[in-house]
Amino acid sequence: MSTAQKFTALQVMTDAPVIPVIVLNDVAHAVPMARALVAGGVRMLEVTLRTPQALACIEAIAREVPEAVVGAGTVRSKADAQAAANAGSRFAVSPGYTSAVGQACRDAGLALLPGVASGSEIMMAQEDGFTELKFFPAMQAGGPAMLKAWSGPFFDVRFCPTGGVTLQNAPEFLALPNVVCVGGSWLVPGDAMAAGDWTRVTELARATQALKK
């Protein structure tokens, strides 16, 4: 069992204005990519369980980049939660919510940012004690207007909108009182990764520091 410091979902969300959503196809990219993001001031890293290499990438980052806090994204099952924790993930993000995934993350000692896109899903996550949620897919499911509408009935919930968020539209989300941070894949473009252009990744990360919460 890892002795690494535990994080709450709120700590994961408040560390920086943006949580990068990372898709890794090559284990050799994991460590330089994580170092490039950390160099740009972004250390909470969501590595999605979407590729066969994802768990090995999480392991490599957890082992070799202690300045980063690596989490697993696309956690959809109990098995995903357990595998993510075993690989050294310190938090989990899910694209939707089920009580089984919520409980599996608790059992594995992982803070979870559950994904929601409707009032009923927010209520199910709240029933299970989750009040910091990912709004996914944010732009497609209603964008900032949806979050404004939710701020009335769900006044006690805080969100990380993800999906279609960019450096350009992030300020509109971050200006909302119920938004703590945003998530997005734009910090780690596939072409930069394929080319090993880590300087560009650092620059994209650094640019997010101008975003204010």
Ligand code: 3PG
């Ligand atoms: C995802 O899980 O794919 C994220 O929401 C990333 O969305 P984006 O590519 O639109 O930032």
